[in-house]
Amino acid sequence: MENHPAVAVGAPDELGLRKVSAGGKTLGAVRSAAELQRLLRHHGLAFETDVQWCGGDSTVWPDRPWPRRIAGVLMAAGLLATAVLLVKVGMADATGALSYAGRLAGATFIAAGIVEFIGVFAAADYWTRRQSRFSGGILLITAAISLVVNVVLLFVQIAGRTYTPYLWVWITLIVWSVWALHVLVRARAWKGLRNPKRVAMGALLSGVLAGTNLLYTQVYVPHVAAPLVESTAVFQPTSLGKDGTRLYVPVHFTVRNDGGVPVYVLGSIYWIKGVPRNADRAKQPYIDQCTASGKAKPKSLPKFTLLVSHEFIAPPGRALTPGEEFSGDTVVTIDRKHWSCYETVTVQTEMYMVRQDRTKIDPGYELSRMYRDRLSPAQQVDPEGPPGDYFRYQGEVSNSNEILNATRGRQRVTMWWMYSGANPYVYVHVGPPGEKAKAFDPDHPNANQEKAERYGLARVRGSMAEKPLAELLNKADDGGRNE
Secondary structure (H helix, E strand, C coil): CCCCCCEEEEEEECCCCCEEECCCCEEECCHHHHHHHHHHHCCCCCCCCCCEECCCCCCCCCCCCCCHHHHHHHHHHHHHHHHHHHHHHHHHHHHCCCCCHHHHHHHHHHHHHHHHHHHHHHHHHHHHCCCCCCHHHHHHCCCCCCHHHHHHHHHHHHHCCCCCCHHHHHHHHHHHHHHHHHHHHHCCCCCCCCCHHHHHHHHHHHHHHHHHHHHHHHHHHHHHHCCCEEEEEEEEECCEECCCCCEEEEEEEEECCCCCCEEEEEEEEEEEEECCCCCCCCCCCEEEEECCCCCCCEECCCCCCCEEEEEECCCCCCCECCCCCEEEEEEEEEECCCCCEEEEEEEEEEEEEEEEEEECCCHHHHCEEEEEHHHCHHHEEEEECCCEEEEEEEEEEEEHHHHHHHHCCCCCEEEEEEEECCEEEECCCCCCCCCCCCCEEEEECCCCCCHHHHHHCEEEEEEEEEEEHHHHHHHHHHHHHHC
């Protein structure tokens, strides 16, 4: 007996483990008589040696292996899913986010994902042998991080009022996190830590900082800086044709980004109009001498006559960085027979832009021009454009970071350039494929603005430039005499 020290088997813990010691030396922990036999043989002790039982005799083995294993597998699976999600989103944002804040958020997600991966190994230890006293505390921290991150992501998706399959991922992981925290708190998983309160405060602070950083980068920062893009049109020196029957009026267009936010110019339009004489007496009949046939017809005085309208920024979808300027020119021709019809000539511009720090446009957008009669019936209603003749541009857009891609899903921008009627216009819609565009309302041209604000979609209308036709003719005559 003196060669076989007495063996002591302690009381079972919450996992059913009973600590085994011999001669004052801890040999290990076991959950069954078979494990005890293997442990003693490993240390050269016979199973028949004297055993001192504490907290129950040789029949007390309270371990429930299958519930314990299922709980461990579920906890490890949830942590692994959270880790993969965080690293996937973080890698995409750390290398491809359109803003510094987005890349910083991506790096934060990668760090959180690494912590979640560590939690997987902690779960394996906590639900088996508990050889590390820190495994329980690590599980508490990782479960809390998962809960905070997924709650914030769910909030971002609900605030955006969009549906993506990721919605069920956030909900599933939130339910899992609540379950995991309930199990860990009930089991007092922080036991073994020297300063559990400090660990808890550190975990809470980390979660709050991660959530605050996410809300700051995804909600606050995108709305602080405002783009400042100006569009102007000015008349250039005019000239007469050789036979003196035509007046050539050059117009110079300028677009400049004076703000600190880069933008994409989705589409543009200008109108050059002739304003009839006595246009303020709109109800008085007059003789229209400006018809193509030359026949005089009594009719109500129109407010204007459209001379020409077209795009002035090509190609559409081009980027305009801060401080960059784009300019272009066009020439409108006014025949002599119409000189007596117009009092003044006006020019005005309009364009739609979207913030480059909130979205990225597919390069194929500028080459996607299609006329209505070339579109299939299915294409004409995806989304449905305004009534009338038009050509349109359409392209895929991605959000500024992977977090928004996951919460908002696939998006697309469509621009219609309406050329039918006396007053052409441009209309833009941003939304997921299959979403019906809101009908264009001339009194509310930004009807799609509520949804498009997330991308910084804005209509920029330049100030109107107006010149008396007589002045344009006089300057053209002076130029001819000077020559």
